Amino acid sequence: MANASFEVLEEGQVTAPKGFRAGGLHCGLKKTERHDLGVILCEVPASAAAVYTTNLFQAAPLKITRESLAQGGTLRAVVVNSGNANACTGQQGEEDARKMRSAMAAALGVSEHEVAVGSTGVIGELLPMEKVLNGIERLPAVISPNGSDDFCQAILTTDLVKKTASSKVLVDGKEVIISGAAKGSGMIHPNMATMLGFMTTDAQIESSVLQSLLREVTNVTFNMITVDGDTSTNDMLVAMASGLAGNNPLTPQHPDWQAFADAFRYVAEVLAKAIARDGEGATKLVEVRVTGAPTTDGARAIAKTIMGSSLVKTALFGADANWGRIIACVGRAGVQVSTEKVDIAVGDFKVLEQSAPVPFDDDAACEYLKVADLVHIQVDLNDGPGSAVAWGCDLTYEYVRINAAYRT
Structure with missing residues (x-):
């Protein structure tokens, strides 16, 4: 910035x-x-x-x-x-x-x-x-x-x-x-x-x-x-x-x-x-940007829910553009949003528009997730002026190894 x-x-x-x-x-x-x-x-x-x-x-x-x-x-x-x-x-x-x-x-x-x-x-x-x-x-x-x-x-x-x-x-x-x-x-x-x-x-x-x-x-x-x-x-x-x-x-x-x-x-x-x-065992930095939320606090809650999801993080490690896990996080973040207006993109790949799936090149999206050092996830709720950004990393086998033996 x-x-x-x-x-x-x-x-x-x-x-x-x-x-x-x-x-x-x-x-x-x-x-x-x-x-x-x-x-x-x-x-x-x-x-x-x-x-x-x-x-x-x-x-x-x-x-x-x-x-x-x-x-x-x-x-x-x-x-x-x-x-x-x-x-x-x-x-x-x-x-x-x-x-x-x-x-x-x-x-x-x-x-x-x-x-x-x-x-x-x-x-x-x-x-x-x-x-x-x-x-x-x-x-x-x-x-x-x-x-x-x-x-x-x-x-x-x-x-x-x-x-x-x-x-x-x-x-x-x-x-x-x-x-x-x-x-x-x-x-x-x-x-x-x-x-x-x-x-x-x-x-x-x-x-x-x-x-x-x-x-x-x-x-x-x-x-x-x-x-x-x-x-x-x-x-x-x-x-x-x-x-x-x-x-x-x-x-x-x-x-x-x-x-x-x-x-x-x-x-x-x-x-x-x-x-x-530098998250333990991480292979990539992930940025989740939420826009169009009813409030700034709502955008923060949704961004942190997405970034904190083990299912999202493991999908990113596996190079799987599984947008279903992302939309599920939006719905469980405790923020009231219009459920028919959500757009989602993973990198440059739009995967959801107005809460409906759109065709995208799954192989190309997979390659993006494999090679990107910084992965961008964009969620536009089209429901207000609130916006926020959260950061995190993928969740890997190495994280389990490090923490399974932390005291030894």
């Missing part, structure tokens, strides 16, 4: 905005030597905002991060581990998350409430705190302006690739950079945040304004992706703004607000689509 109002930076680095550094290292949570502990540090108190999973069983680190943000709305750092979710671990888990926060604060010389905590990995196992605390003691030595890649590696679990993005926009004639890093591959389903994500910017913006923007952008990006229909206990998206770009404070009334919001949304959308593309 890049446009002339902002510039896309070729290499995404979470440390690209002024004032940010990062780092990562291996502390022993993973069996391999891959990094499993990382931190993002801002040299000044950053305006901060966050959104969290809707799963009722929220992991201990999310509770601690909420506590930190409630004490002033600013952060200096976020410390994250992979390999262990510290979820469903009772009082001990909360105490361990607090220990992570206090140890990181002490190591960096900042206040405890200026530190957020994130964890990802296996649910229901206590953190080996001796390893974690030893790693936190060593983290300050590896923090640098060039530490983005090490941080990104430290937050990965079953991900195959690091996920980053950056954009640049002029605000009051000042160069403002927005960057992000995320992890997510499985246990991904809409209703925030379905992942761990971190966005940084050097824009001057109050925490309350940043919070509103983050929620708005989340609804049309991270909340519109699904891999497997499971919403994690640990999902969280944190945004930090250093204010070091030197612009006047951003609000929706600022003349450059829309350009900034577009650039912010671009970074979030790139990260969201990268998570969908």
Whole structure:
């Protein structure tokens, strides 16, 4: 969705905005030597905002991060581990998350409430705190302006690739950079945040304004992706703004607000689509675009229902343009639509018009689904102004293999 109002930076680095550094290292949570502990540090108190999973069983680190943000709305750092979710671990888990926060604060010389905590990995196992605390003691030595890649590696679990993005926009004639890093591959389903994500910017913006923007952008990006229909206990998206770009404070009334919001949304959308593309075992990214719905919320519900359907996802893996599964999703999404007006296309192949099948080249459609890296599904309900886009991936044998052996 890049446009002339902002510039896309070729290499995404979470440390690209002024004032940010990062780092990562291996502390022993993973069996391999891959990094499993990382931190993002801002040299000044950053305006901060966050959104969290809707799963009722929220992991201990999310509770601690909420506590930190409630004490002033600013952060200096976020410390994250992979390999262990510290979820469903009772009082001990909360105490361990607090220990992570206090140890990181002490190591960096900042206040405890200026530190957020994130964890990802296996649910229901206590953190080996001796390893974690030893790693936190060593983290300050590896923090640098060039530490983005090490941080990104430290937050990965079953991900195959690091996920980053950056954009640049002029605000009051000042160069403002927005960057992000995320992890997510499985246990991904809409209703925030379905992942761990971190966005940084050097824009001057109050925490309350940043919070509103983050929620708005989340609804049309991270909340519109699904891999497997499971919403994690640990999902969280944190945004930090250093204010070091030197612009006047951003609000929706600022003349450059829309350009900034577009650039912010671009970074979030790139990260969201990268998570969908990297779905466990996935072979293709899928985009479902719904138009002509009675309302925007209705379009979102239908798009997410289609993209979340195991039957649709397996058909796409099998290169089968089975539009019957798509129309069934439209009908069960809980949205009242005119059942005689629906048009459906798979790629360039129109398969349904006014809710009636139309002839199409099934072999050519099959070939399209076999070779396309990005599959487009278009549903036009011809029933109103609402529209939405959802992203996901196909469902493969490899997904079953990965998750059948996740703990082993």
